[in-house]
Amino acid sequence: MGAYSQVYIFQNQQIMKSNHLKSFPILVMSFSVICFTQTTSLAQQSTIKPSIYKAWTSNIDRKLVGALYEVTDTGLKISNSMDFDNYATGDFQYVDIYARDIETIKLRKKGKIGRGILIGALSGFATGALIGLISGDDDCESEVGLASAFCHIFATTAEQKAISNGVFLGVTGGLIGAVVGSIKIKIPINGAPEKFKANRDRLTGLSLRAQLIHNHE
Numbered sequence: 001m002g003a004y005s006q007v008y009i010f011q012n013q014q015i016m017k018s019n020h021l022k023s024f025p026i027l028v029m030s031f032s033v034i035c036f037t038q039t040t041s042l043a044q045q046s047t048i049k050p051s052i053y054k055a056w057t058s059n060i061d062r063k064l065v066g067a068l069y070e071v072t073d074t075g076l077k078i079s080n081s082m083d084f085d086n087y088a089t090g091d092f093q094y095v096d097i098y099a100r101d102i103e104t105i106k107l108r109k110k111g112k113i114g115r116g117i118l119i120g121a122l123s124g125f126a127t128g129a130l131i132g133l134i135s136g137d138d139d140c141e142s143e144v145g146l147a148s149a150f151c152h153i154f155a156t157t158a159e160q161k162a163i164s165n166g167v168f169l170g171v172t173g174g175l176i177g178a179v180v181g182s183i184k185i186k187i188p189i190n191g192a193p194e195k196f197k198a199n200r201d202r203l204t205g206l207s208l209r210a211q212l213i214h215n216h217e
Contacts, residue, residue, distance in 0.1 A: 050208060050212055051110065052068075052082055052110040053107045053206045054068075054107065054108050055067065055068040055105060055106070056184070057105050057106075061101075064097060066078040066081075066095075067082050068203070071204040074099060075098040077097075077209075078094055078097060079208075080094065080095075099195075099196035099197075101191065102196065103191060105203070106184040107185040116180050117177045118174075119173075124166075127173075128164075128168060129162040132159075132161030132164070133161070133162050137158050
């Protein structure tokens with residue numbers, strides 16, 4: 001192969017590398033926009049669609065776990081199904097638990113942990129990638145001597161920063177999302193009907209039956 005051919009191939013490789021590096025920020029920014037769009041969509045869906053709240057009710061004798069189906073004047077109806085489709089077909093059962101028998105009520109929206117992980121991870125990755133791109137390539141031109149040598153060894157490009165920052169903040173965001181998503185609403189009743197009455201409207205708004213009725217109005 002002649003010298004001219006080798007130079008031509010080298011120039012083509014450099015052009016391809018340059019085009020690849022130029023397209024990388026566009027890909028990262030596009031992915032970041034997608035991440036933001038998905039997190040916004042997930043947040044909107046969680047507020048529009050009726051939500052099933054998992055309920056933990058406890059007293060001295062027993063603990064009851066199930067879906068918060070309905071709130072009555074005297075207590076709660078706890079369903080055995082966390083599947084939304086079962087409510088459309090009537091394939092579920094519930095038990096009544098009276099306010100005087102309730103020590104504490106804990107509630108958490110179905111799928112909250114998973115949504116927290118997803119939103120946290122996507123948001124973290126998008127943020128980290130954008131920070132990496134904005135920070136740019138490490139500049140070693142101003143360094144001299146040993147500092148210059150170390151700089152050239154450990155210098156990173158904006159693209160490398162985007163990937164490393166994105167992965168780190170994505171994992172961190174996912175963990176934070178899991179912790180936040182696992183938090184439960186805690187309502188102490190202590191077997192007192194007056195405490196139950198004070199929280200009845202709040203509980204009613206979280207019950208599946210009330211949400212279904214509201215959506216059909």
